[in-house]
Amino acid sequence: xxxxxxxxLPKSLDEAFGFLETHGDAAQIVAGATDLLPWAREGRAGDxxxxxxxxxxxxxxxxxxxxxxxxxxLGAATVFQKFLKDSVLREHAPVMPHVAVWFADDQLRQSATxxxxxxxxxxxxxxxxxxxxxDAELVLHSRTGGERRVNVTxxxxxxxxxxxxxxxxxxxxxxxxxxxYGASFEKVGHRRSLVISTVCVATVLKLDEVGxxxxxxxxxxxxxxxxxxxxxxxxxxxxxxxxxxxLIDAAAHLPIDxxxxxxxxxxxxxxxxxxxRRGIVEALASIGCDVGPFETQELETANG
Amino acid sequence: xxxxxxxxxxxxxxxxxxxxxxxxxxDFIRNDLNLTGTKEGCGAGECGTCSVFVDGxxxxxxxxxxxxxxxxxxxxxxxLAPRRQMTPVQRAFHKTGASQCGYCIPGMVxxxxxxxxxxxxxxxxxxxxxxxxxxxxxxxYQKIFEAVELARDVINGKVPExxxxxxxxxxxxxxxNVRRLDAPSKVTGALRYAGDxxxxxxxxxxxxxSPHAHALIKSIDTSDAEAMAGVEAVVTxxxxxxEDGYGVFVHDQPTLATDKVRYxxxxxxxxxxxTEALARDAxxxxxxxxxxxxxxxxxxxxxxxxxILHDYAxxxxxxxxxxxxxxxxxxxxxxxxxxxxxxxTQPIEHAYLEPEAGLAYEEADGTITIHSxxxxxxxxxxxxxxxxxxxxxxxxxIMSPVGGGFGGKEDMHYQCFLALAALKSGRxxxxxxxxxxxxxxxxxxxxxxxxxxxxxxxxxxxTATEMYMVSDGGAYGCSTEGVMRKSAILAAGPxxxxxxKVDTIGVYTNNTPAGAMRAFGALxxxxxxxxxxxxxxxxxxxxPFEIRRINMMQDGAITHTRQKLGSVSIGQVLDEAEKVSxxxxxxxxxxGPVRKDLGGDGNxxxxxxxxxxxxxxxxxxxxx
Ligand SMILES: Cc1cc2nc3c(=O)[nH]c(=O)nc-3n(C[C@H](O)[C@H](O)[C@H](O)COP(=O)(O)OP(=O)(O)OC[C@H]3O[C@@H](n4cnc5c(N)ncnc54)[C@H](O)[C@@H]3O)c2cc1C
Ligand code: FES
Ligand code: FES
Numbered sequence: 053x054x055x056x057x058x059x060x061l062p063k064s065l066d067e068a069f070g071f072l073e074t075h076g077d078a079a080q081i082v083a084g085a086t087d088l089l090p091w092a093r094e095g096r097a098g099d100x101x102x103x104x105x106x107x108x109x110x111x112x113x114x115x116x117x118x119x120x121x122x123x124x125x126l127g128a129a130t131v132f133q134k135f136l137k138d139s140v141l142r143e144h145a146p147v148m149p150h151v152a153v154w155f156a157d158d159q160l161r162q163s164a165t166x167x168x169x170x171x172x173x174x175x176x177x178x179x180x181x182x183x184x185x186x187d188a189e190l191v192l193h194s195r196t197g198g199e200r201r202v203n204v205t206x207x208x209x210x211x212x213x214x215x216x217x218x219x220x221x222x223x224x225x226x227x228x229x230x231x232x233y234g235a236s237f238e239k240v241g242h243r244r245s246l247v248i249s250t251v252c253v254a255t256v257l258k259l260d261e262v263g264x265x266x267x268x269x270x271x272x273x274x275x276x277x278x279x280x281x282x283x284x285x286x287x288x289x290x291x292x293x294x295x296x297x298x299l300i301d302a303a304a305h306l307p308i309d310x311x312x313x314x315x316x317x318x319x320x321x322x323x324x325x326x327x328x329r330r331g332i333v334e335a336l337a338s339i340g341c342d343v344g345p346f347e348t349q350e351l352e353t354a355n356g
Numbered sequence: 357x358x359x360x361x362x363x364x365x366x367x368x369x370x371x372x373x374x375x376x377x378x379x380x381x382x383d384f385i386r387n388d389l390n391l392t393g394t395k396e397g398c399g400a401g402e403c404g405t406c407s408v409f410v411d412g413x414x415x416x417x418x419x420x421x422x423x424x425x426x427x428x429x430x431x432x433x434x435x436l437a438p439r440r441q442m443t444p445v446q447r448a449f450h451k452t453g454a455s456q457c458g459y460c461i462p463g464m465v466x467x468x469x470x471x472x473x474x475x476x477x478x479x480x481x482x483x484x485x486x487x488x489x490x491x492x493x494x495x496x497y498q499k500i501f502e503a504v505e506l507a508r509d510v511i512n513g514k515v516p517e518x519x520x521x522x523x524x525x526x527x528x529x530x531x532x533n534v535r536r537l538d539a540p541s542k543v544t545g546a547l548r549y550a551g552d553x554x555x556x557x558x559x560x561x562x563x564x565x566s567p568h569a570h571a572l573i574k575s576i577d578t579s580d581a582e583a584m585a586g587v588e589a590v591v592t593x594x595x596x597x598x599e600d601g602y603g604v605f606v607h608d609q610p611t612l613a614t615d616k617v618r619y620x621x622x623x624x625x626x627x628x629x630x631t632e633a634l635a636r637d638a639x640x641x642x643x644x645x646x647x648x649x650x651x652x653x654x655x656x657x658x659x660x661x662x663x664i665l666h667d668y669a670x671x672x673x674x675x676x677x678x679x680x681x682x683x684x685x686x687x688x689x690x691x692x693x694x695x696x697x698x699x700x701t702q703p704i705e706h707a708y709l710e711p712e713a714g715l716a717y718e719e720a721d722g723t724i725t726i727h728s729x730x731x732x733x734x735x736x737x738x739x740x741x742x743x744x745x746x747x748x749x750x751x752x753x754i755m756s757p758v759g760g761g762f763g764g765k766e767d768m769h770y771q772c773f774l775a776l777a778a779l780k781s782g783r784x785x786x787x788x789x790x791x792x793x794x795x796x797x798x799x800x801x802x803x804x805x806x807x808x809x810x811x812x813x814x815x816x817x818x819t820a821t822e823m824y825m826v827s828d829g830g831a832y833g834c835s836t837e838g839v840m841r842k843s844a845i846l847a848a849g850p851x852x853x854x855x856x857k858v859d860t861i862g863v864y865t866n867n868t869p870a871g872a873m874r875a876f877g878a879l880x881x882x883x884x885x886x887x888x889x890x891x892x893x894x895x896x897x898x899x900p901f902e903i904r905r906i907n908m909m910q911d912g913a914i915t916h917t918r919q920k921l922g923s924v925s926i927g928q929v930l931d932e933a934e935k936v937s938x939x940x941x942x943x944x945x946x947x948g949p950v951r952k953d954l955g956g957d958g959n960x961x962x963x964x965x966x967x968x969x970x971x972x973x974x975x976x977x978x979x980x
Contacts, residue, residue, distance in 0.1 A: 055633065056378035057358045059423040086419050089380070090400045094792040099636060105378070107424065157489030158470070159416045160401055 054092035056105045065113050065223070069195040071106050072219050078103035081221065083129050084163035086156070087172040113223050114167070117141055122229050125191075128167030128222040132179065133158065144229040146338070147256050150237035151182035154252075167222045173208040176275040178252055180208065182237060184272035184282055185256040188227040194220035208279040233258045233268075234341070236334035238327045250316070251275040251323045255331040259295070259341060266290040271328060276320050277312040286328060295336065297346050304329035362426050366391070367435025381425045382406045382417040385432060392552035393433040393462045393545015395759075397491070397709040398791040404490030405459060405709055407466040408432050414470035416489065433462035433545035436469060445469050446543040447520040448507035449500070450535055456494035458542030459709040459759030463490050465543055468504045476511055483508075493709055493760050538757075550727050550756040551713035551788040558715070559588050559628040561777055561787035562635035563770075564642050565797060566617035566624055569866040570651035570663060573615055573644060578625060581638040586630040589781035590638070591773050598745030602768045604735070604872070605837035606674070608666060611743055611772040617646070618665050618831035619866055621796030623770070628777040628785045655805065655828045655863035665831060665864040674829045674862040675837040677844040681916040684811075687820025687855030691811025695892050699808060699884035703828065704801035706873055710759020711794040716774045717784035723750045724775045729758040731765040743772050744779075763872030767799050767834050799834045799871025802827045802862070804843075804880040808888050816898050816906040820855035821848045825881060827870070829862040834871035836862035843877030845917050849885040850926045851907040856916040894944040901934050901941070 062068040072079055080102045082088050092100040108114055114129035117140050124144045132155045135141050135148035142149055155161055155178050169179035170190065188204045194217060204225075208214050216222070239252040252274050260267040269290045274280035286303040293299055304325050311320045333343050359374040366389060375384050382399075385391050385408065397405035399418045406417045409431035410424075437443045442450065445468050455461040464487065471478050471486030478486065483504045492500060509515040525532040541547040578590040593600070593614040600614070601607035613624045625642050629635035652662035658672040665672060688694055714728035724746065730736050733753040741748040758765060770787060778785045789797070809822040825843060829836035840860040847858045860877070875882075893903040909915075909924045933939075940953040 053633070053636070054378050055376075059360060059377045059421060061423060061426075082421070084419075085421055085424075086401060089419055089421075093400060094790060099640075102378075105421070107421070109424070156401070157404075158486060159404070159407060159414050159467075159489045160419065162413050162415050163419055 053099050054089055055099065055101045056103060058104045059107065060104060061107045061110050063110055063112075065111055065193065065221075068106060068108055068111055068221065069219075071104070073195060075104040075106075077218075079106050080104070081171075082107050083109055083165040083168040084131065086160055086164045087168055108167075108221060109165070114221075119144060119229070123226060124229055125224050125226045126166070127224055128170075129165045130167075130225075131162055132156070132164050132166070132169075133161035136161075144231050145186060145227070146230055146233055147182050147185050147235035147237055147254050150235060151178050151254065154178060154237060154239040166225060170204070170207060170222060171214060171216060173210070173212050173214045173279070175211050175278055175280070176250070176252070177280065178237075178239065178274070180204065181252060181254040181272035181274040181280045183225060183227070184280060185235070185254040185270045186227040186230055187270060188225050190222055191224040191226060192216065192220050193223045199223075205282055210278045230256055230258075232339075234335040234337070234339035236331050236338060238331045238334070240323055240327070251320055251327060253324075253327045253331040255335040257290075257332070257335050259336075259339065263341065265292060265294050267292070269332075271331065273307060273310060273324065273328070276310055276324060281310060283307050283310070283328065290332075295341060295343060297343050300329055300332050300343060301346055304332070360423055360426070362422060364425055364427060365429045367431060375422050377423065379422050380418055381408070381410070381420040381422045381430075384422040384425075385417060385430070386552075390554065391432050391434050391545075392548060395459060395462060395549075395710070396551075396788075397459065397463075397711070400791065402491070403460070403709060404463040404467060407463045407470075407490065409466070409470070414466060433466055436465070437544070442540065442544060443469065443507075444510045444517075444520060445472065445504070445507040446540075448503040448510065449543045450539040451520050451522070451533075452499045452503040452506060453533070453536060453539075454495060454499040454503040455536065455539045455542040457708070457710070457758060457760040458538070458547060459549065460490060460492040460494075461542045462545040464492060464500055468500075468507065471504065472508055472511060476508065478504075478508060480505065491709065493707055493762070547757055549710055549713065549759050550715055550729055551710070551786070553715045553727060553756070553786065555715065555717065555784045558784045558786050559630060559777070559781060560632040560635050561626055561628050561774060561785050562632065562639045563623050563773075563787075563793070564625040564627075564639045564644070565793070566613065566620060566622040568617055568646055568648055568651075569620050569653070570649040570665070571617050571646040572649060573613060573617060573624070574647055575643075575645045576625060577643040580641040580643070581627055584629070584634070584638050584641065586634045587627060587638045588630070588783055589628040589777045589785075590642070591626045591628075591776045591780060592624070595776055595780060596743060596772075598741075598743045600743055602739045602743065602772070603833045604732070604766055604835040606833040607739070609767075609832035609834070609869070611776075616649075619868055621793070621868060622831070623773065623797065626773045626777055626787075628781050628783070651866040653865055653867055655826050655861075655865055658863050658865045659826070659861070663866075665866065669864060672864040674833050674864055675840045676862075677840045677858070677860045679844050679847075679856065679858040679916055681853075681857075682820075682855035684820040684822050684855045684857040688809070688811040688822075690813075691819045692814040693892075693895060694809065694811050695888065695895055696807075696809045697884075697888060697891060699804070699806040699887065701804045701806075701880045701883060703803040703867070703870060704873060705795055706760070706762040706764035706800075708758075708760025708762055708764060711789040711791055712765065712770060712798060713756075713786070713788040714771055714774045715756075715784060715786045716771070716778040718778055718782065719752075723752055724779060725752040725754060726771050726775050727754045727756045728771050728774075729756050729761065729765050730768070730771065731758065731761045731763070732768070736768045736771060739768055740772055740775065744775060762874050763835070763876065764798055766872045767869075769798055796868065799830070799869045801873035802829060802836070802839055802870040802877065802880065804828075804884075806881070806884040808884050810888055810892060812892055812896065814896065816893075816896055816903045818851060818853045818907050820857075821853050822857045823847050823859070823881065823884070825858070825860045825884075827860060827862050827877075827880070828865050828867055830865060830867040830869035832864075832869040833862075834869045835876070836870060839870070839872065839877035841877075843881045845915075846878040847881040847885065848916055849882060849889075850909050850924065851904070852909045852913055853907065853916070858916070890944065897943040897945060899941050899943055901930055901939065904930055
């Protein structure tokens, strides 16, 4: 059970940093609490006493969505449900509604934030690969260090670890609009709702003006190693080439060796190939490009 | 823990109260406001029994620190309709029989209300999505979906409101839709389960459980816990006045571990204190010295010289049921084919949505009253009389509403130490398991390892069946004896087999005890028998229906335990199953890659994971 002496709800960044300074190590940040509360239970951390909880969800800078030119900025306390509801996000971050719909359930999505998802740094986090495929940049801020920017790919360093410093907050997430892009998110877990990914793949891609060649392809994979990763080898193989089933199939076989997780390796390998393939196909389909049939058999019932 | 001042509107009424800073909205609603329609099925965001509206948005209140809800407008299941009235959603749940044990139902009603508020036209797919965060272990969801669709149609005026009224019952109740009497109390959240009960001066119980699978207890020191202010009683085995030991068949399980623990999660000491948090702290202050012993987790190893759990069972066998009919060796000699196969089944958690809970208090005349969702009150009452050393007329066992049991609440795992805490403290005491505790401490379905051997003639006639079934009973007997019997009795299935040899052996291991669960041992043996017949059908080139018809019992058959059966209905069952499934006849081997009998009328779609988000729908059209 979680227990604290003070639960603070700062209304500005300045106030939050003031609290962090005053309470130092006694303080812990909380956003949606959907990782924190289940963590403080038997079998995990057990009974936990945190002297001061600082809830950052009421800070204006951490909320809201703003489109400036081609650049989208959203607060770190944005909840996952918003990706399904907010028309700006739906248009400019096309992979995120797909992520959101697979994320927990309607109710938890009202609480769970992208900042929490990033900092929790689960190898199976769903939000992180989505943001990786959008090539997002994280805006971090601390009182002593001021603002710094980190590409989301460099943010997690291992399960539960990231480059975030003590006293530092993720304030916002920024990325270029992907409005013209096709996108998909594939996830497999043990059941349909409320399920932690065994493997998930986020894909964001764009074709050239002719509509026949890959121009920009970004694929991120999670659940198979200590941190989610971008599949640069696939992306390179596809970029600039003509869309064919054979090419996609070849690219999908490249990341097999990325599977490093401790359990169910063979299964995850098989899933990765068909997921990367399906991710690309679905992303293409979302912008009206039909690849046609594959020679190898599609893995349809992923829960097998 | 310091307090916060919380002011909010709850079900339309202003509330101002202080709350512990770290508490959850769920705690505030249940404990401070005493609105117990909102339940805690898991405390981990998984089950949806705690769903409430916060400023019109449905959330899981176990995942919301109460401080976040300060100033908010809260709506709980109690506030959906004025008192003694029900919303169309609630009435529809009543009408379709959607509430069974009822424990998930307030949450389901909330999720259904949220879904229809968001989109009053929601189709079945959207309804399923909207209810995706809520688990039900009783209904299989079908009746719940029916209820939400009915409510939707009433709300939209597509069907008249009278559709929610009770159907008239004609000549017979059979085949009629009869509403449950207790449904209104469940759909409105009014029904109080044991964990919802509150009595004045009530204390809270917490339990120290073994971290070891097998260890000697060298000493227990409760002095620090007892010295804590607010701790009113600490109970250990030394406090048991009568003759200890409980179990549905053998009484081998101590109320609280005495000299030894035999599984992780075994109860050793219980603390009753003014608050649950204090009781948890006191549990941590109890010092126990253990001497770890080698443990055994595999029943075959346990039977062949593994560490011994109980002195009276040197071979670790809890119960062995040998059944012999005819001569299997002769039967195998007559057979054209012998088919052998091993089958393993896993232990299974019941996962009833209501974790175990109880409330005990001493009456003025010395009677001890124990409320709990016990599935076996009379048996428990007599056992408690022996353990507590009290005449049976001084023991009152009250069966509180059972929020799902499925056999898992047949064991008296906590009622006696709860009673002892009440007797010792002189105060009412309540104990509510956490979900984690429910999983580690109470009995599971038995895992079986089955060695199957069957002899058959080429025409499919079975000449002999031999089943050797070793079952993991875990650390204590619980229902193992009965499960072994039932499993042996039903083992070979409804087939007329001249030679049968069945052994079911329940074995002690240091795993979580295994007990009763739906079908009581039959599931495991039937799983192997029916799978085996399919394998034999494939080997012999027979239609799976056919091989069963060739061997099935007829009216008047005598089973392998010499029971004479008046009428046997397997023939009708097979005919009906074949018809309604649109079965594609023939041996399993003659089918091509595509089955023609899948996906037809009356067939369910296979389970697939399909993309659920459509990019074309506008936010207004789409309900995620
Ligand atoms: C039932 C259930 C289902 C779930 N399903 C999924 C799922 O499908 N996919 C998935 O990926 N996850 C899932 N999760 C996990 C969890 O919901 C997500 O990781 C969520 O995004 C965490 O966000 P939060 O705001 O709730 O984090 P919190 O619990 O509030 O915080 C988590 C950590 O992040 C830190 N933190 C939060 N925000 C910031 C910030 N802005 N700056 C610095 N530090 C910060 C906190 O200090 C804390 O250490 C599930 C959880 C539950 C309980
Ligand atoms: S989801 Fe809150 S109690 Fe289960
Ligand atoms: S009625 Fe749903 S869990 Fe019992």
